[in-house]
Amino acid sequence: MATQLKDTPSASLPEMQELKTHNHLLGDLAALDEAWEMDGYWFFRDVLDKDAVARLRQHWIDELETNGVIDPVGNAATDKSVQYNGGSLETYPFRMEPIAAKRPWTSFVAEKPINDFFTHLFQDDPFWVPVVEYRATPPQQDTSKSRIDAIHQDGPFSPGIPFRICWIPLAEIDADIGGLILAEGLAADKFNYHSKNEAGSNAPIQLENIPADRWRRTTYQAGDVLLMNLWTPHTGIANRSDRFRLSMDHRVMAKGAKCPFVGKIEEISESHVTVVDANGRRTFSIDPETYVRNTVGQKLNGSEITNFHTPGSEVIIAYDADRASVVRPPH
Numbered sequence: 001m002a003t004q005l006k007d008t009p010s011a012s013l014p015e016m017q018e019l020k021t022h023n024h025l026l027g028d029l030a031a032l033d034e035a036w037e038m039d040g041y042w043f044f045r046d047v048l049d050k051d052a053v054a055r056l057r058q059h060w061i062d063e064l065e066t067n068g069v070i071d072p073v074g075n076a077a078t079d080k081s082v083q084y085n086g087g088s089l090e091t092y093p094f095r096m097e098p099i100a101a102k103r104p105w106t107s108f109v110a111e112k113p114i115n116d117f118f119t120h121l122f123q124d125d126p127f128w129v130p131v132v133e134y135r136a137t138p139p140q141q142d143t144s145k146s147r148i149d150a151i152h153q154d155g156p157f158s159p160g161i162p163f164r165i166c167w168i169p170l171a172e173i174d175a176d177i178g179g180l181i182l183a184e185g186l187a188a189d190k191f192n193y194h195s196k197n198e199a200g201s202n203a204p205i206q207l208e209n210i211p212a213d214r215w216r217r218t219t220y221q222a223g224d225v226l227l228m229n230l231w232t233p234h235t236g237i238a239n240r241s242d243r244f245r246l247s248m249d250h251r252v253m254a255k256g257a258k259c260p261f262v263g264k265i266e267e268i269s270e271s272h273v274t275v276v277d278a279n280g281r282r283t284f285s286i287d288p289e290t291y292v293r294n295t296v297g298q299k300l301n302g303s304e305i306t307n308f309h310t311p312g313s314e315v316i317i318a319y320d321a322d323r324a325s326v327v328r329p330p331h
């Protein structure tokens with residue numbers, strides 16, 4: 001069934017079809033791998049323990065109450081999201097730094113039913129890459145703008161870290177709230193749909209470069225999870241409802257895959273970085289080809305490296321032997 005989302009006439013959204021569900025493939029690694037290549041995502045409906053999701057969601061609810069943008073919810077259910085009360089968004093933390101600082105993902109993934117689901121999915125322990133975005137997106141303020149945030153693939157921004165994007169709706173996200181849309185069946189050949197801007201960075205993908213019949217969405221519910229291939233073009237869609245969009249995007253991979261090193265910087269120069277984790281200390285070389293990046297994906301060169309990455313801060317490093325191919329912050 002195709003659905004047309006509301007948009008301004010000047011920047012209309014493509015027609016959308018429903019996402020496939022891949023629940024029937026759970027337990028069959030070969031079939032899952034094939035769908036991963038061919039569809040470019042796995043969408044599992046109603047698989048995450050709803051109490052665990054509700055405990056996670058409570059961090060978002062608390063933050064919205066603290067900011068005075070929702071009325072106190074008391075004991076009311078929040079699984080259909082919460083209404084924006086029109087309160088000022090002037091000091092609103094759009095990137096949800098106060099939630100990020102509490103790292104609520106750590107207790108969420110440690111919940112037994114959550115860990116059990118991902119262990120069953122991978123037939124291996126999950127490895128959670130600490131790249132997490134916490135979203136509590138209010139209704140779009142300027143509705144003359146397009147509803148498309150920025151079409152992108154995550155692959156070109158994290159070369160060498162073969163994680164899977166793990167996008168978790170925390171409450172219902174319907175067509176008006178928007179959520180995530182993706183282009184199905186474009187990941188298998190790992191084609192980079194981005195063109196480069198003047199600075200050499202990846203510019204957002206143009207809507208006309210994606211075949212119009214590929215766009216997929218669904219009405220997401222708490223308990224669903226969408227995993228996305230790094231090469232699947234996707235974008236968030238602006239919220240045109242009167243409620244908040246509550247979601248968390250995380251990155252996960254099987255423990256047996258080529259996991260990055262995650263630790264704290266002990267010492268860093270333009271040519272090497274020494275990092276420590278619970279298992280000890282390691283030094284990786286950095287060269288001009290190493291993609292050392294900041295929080296928004298810009299490549300850092302020369303002294304920019306040590307200005308941004310400093311001793312004590314957390315980093316994620318993809319590597320081959322002792323050479324770092326990617327050095328990035330978690331957020």
Ligand SMILES: O=C(O)CCC(=O)C(=O)O
Nearest residue numbers: 154165167180235236249
């Ligand atoms: O939730 C969104 O709006 C975008 C999420 C996204 O781009 C991602 O999880 O990679």
Ligand SMILES: [Fe+2]
Nearest residue numbers: 152153154234
């Ligand atoms: Fe993304």
